[in-house]
Amino acid sequence: xxxxDGDKPVYIGGVVDLKSFxxxxxxxxxxxxxxVGFYMQESGIxxxxxxxxxxxxxxxxxGTGPGEAEIGLKAPDWFTEHWDATWVKAGLSPTRINVIxxxxxxxxxxxxxxxxxxxKTRGVTSLAPIFSxxxxxxxxxxxxTNPAYAEIAEAALYGGALTLDPPPNYFFYRGEAYQxxxxxxxxxxxxNNLRSTVxxxxxxxxxxxxxxxxxxxxxxEKHDALPSSWAIEIxxxxxxxxxxxxxxxxxxxxxxxxxxxxxxxxxxx
Numbered sequence: 001x002x003x004x005d006g007d008k009p010v011y012i013g014g015v016v017d018l019k020s021f022x023x024x025x026x027x028x029x030x031x032x033x034x035x036v037g038f039y040m041q042e043s044g045i046x047x048x049x050x051x052x053x054x055x056x057x058x059x060x061x062x063g064t065g066p067g068e069a070e071i072g073l074k075a076p077d078w079f080t081e082h083w084d085a086t087w088v089k090a091g092l093s094p095t096r097i098n099v100i101x102x103x104x105x106x107x108x109x110x111x112x113x114x115x116x117x118x119x120k121t122r123g124v125t126s127l128a129p130i131f132s133x134x135x136x137x138x139x140x141x142x143x144x145t146n147p148a149y150a151e152i153a154e155a156a157l158y159g160g161a162l163t164l165d166p167p168p169n170y171f172f173y174r175g176e177a178y179q180x181x182x183x184x185x186x187x188x189x190x191x192n193n194l195r196s197t198v199x200x201x202x203x204x205x206x207x208x209x210x211x212x213x214x215x216x217x218x219x220x221e222k223h224d225a226l227p228s229s230w231a232i233e234i235x236x237x238x239x240x241x242x243x244x245x246x247x248x249x250x251x252x253x254x255x256x257x258x259x260x261x262x263x264x265x266x267x268x269x
Contacts, residue, residue, distance in 0.1 A: 007096070007229065009265040011068045012256040013039030014201070014233030017242030019053050022060045026253060029246045031064065035260040038067040039231045040087075040094055045069075049086050058091035068197065068231060069094040070130070073101050073111055079118050088122075097127045098163040098197060098231075101155075109151050116159045126195045128161030133181060134170070140177040144188040153188070161195040162188075164227070167203045168212035171219075183225035190266055196227040202252065203236045209250040210258065217263045226266045232256050 012030065013021075020026050021038075030036040038061040048054040061067070069087075087093070097119060101108055116127045131152050133140060139148050156162040166174075166182055189196040200216060202209040213232075220226055232252050234243070244251020 006065055008035055008037035008065050009229050009263070010036045010256055010259045011039035011197075011229060011231040012036055012233070012243070012252060013044065013231075014041050014235050014243075014252070015044040015047070016234040016236070018044050018048050018057055019051075020243045022053065022056045024060070026243065026245050027060070029257050030253065030260070033257065033260040036256055037061075037065040038092075038094075039233050040067055040069040040092060041233055041235060042069070042071040043235075045087065045092070049090070054086070054090040054092075062091065066096075067092065067094040068096040068098065068229070070098045070100065070199075070231075070233075073099055073105075073108060074115055075111075076114060076118055079122060083122065093123060095123055095125045096161065096195065096197070097124055098130050098161075098199070099127055099159075101129050101131075103131070103152065109155055112155050113158050126161035127159035128163040128195065128197060129155045129159065130163045130165050130199070131185075132164045132166045133178065134165070140181045143181060143185045156189065156194055157192060161197070162186075163197040163199060163231075165199045167201050168216040169208070170203075171216060172212065179219065179223075183220065183223040186220070186225040186227055186266075189227075195229075196266065197229050197231050198227040199231045199233060200255075201233055201235055202250065202255075203234075207250065210255050213255050214258065214262075217259070221264055226264055228266050230259050230263055230265070232259065 048057055119127055129152050143149055164182055186196050232255055244253050246254050246257055248254055
């Protein structure tokens with residue numbers, strides 16, 4: 001999936017219902033917008049590979065740019081055994097990776113830096129640790145100066161990116177301190193010339209997802225804290241709607257189209 005015109009302001013994908021990306025009537029608006037790329041979640045790609053649909057999905061999304069991926073922290077041989085053998089072989093070569101990390105694990109920072117070095121030999125331009133303080137006992141003091149998050153900041157600087165994962169309903173539920181922390185993360189990323197992504201998901205939020213997504217984007221814009229891109233995905237296996245269509249207001253296709261038409265990103269103001 002090397003065609004297309006580079007980075008996009010919006011990415012769409014996830015784990016659930018990836019086969020629907022092969023149905024042109026569902027994604028025609030996304031393709032026409034020219035602003036939406038493919039978000040490749042590792043579990044979804046693995047499942048599509050197992051059921052034989054991966055190459056057709058890659059073909060359907062070709063022309064939307066190289067795309068953005070979300071994968072776990074990997075050992076060096078993973079890129080040969082899986083990235084090359086499955087992803088690239090199917091036609092997927094994302095240039096931006098968001099990395100799921102257990103920050104309590106020993107040597108995670110060393111392993112992340114090794115992963116960055118290997119990924120960049122394969123054309124990946126940035127790798128971001130995914131971090132939002134999604135736990136009640138986590139510090140909400142300023143990310144930029146908080147010693148608890150110094151290694152995460154170091155990883156972001158080394159990989160050239162930082163990614164946040166605050167589902168819209170959770171973002172508003174957590175309140176002002178959590179929200180200010182999130183804004184501060186994006187301002188810090190901008191000040192350090194890093195690529196930044198904000199992941200949004202309808203997890204637990206299907207009936208009001210569009211409304212919350214619009215308010216969510218507006219909050220980041222109001223506080224001068226825009227990311228480089230918005231990534232919308234379904235990672236909840238209980239989701240019954242799937243990617244949906246433009247006619248279903250709370251589907252991720254419909255919300256992705258709204259984002260493409262209305263949501264600003266860093267540098268677009």
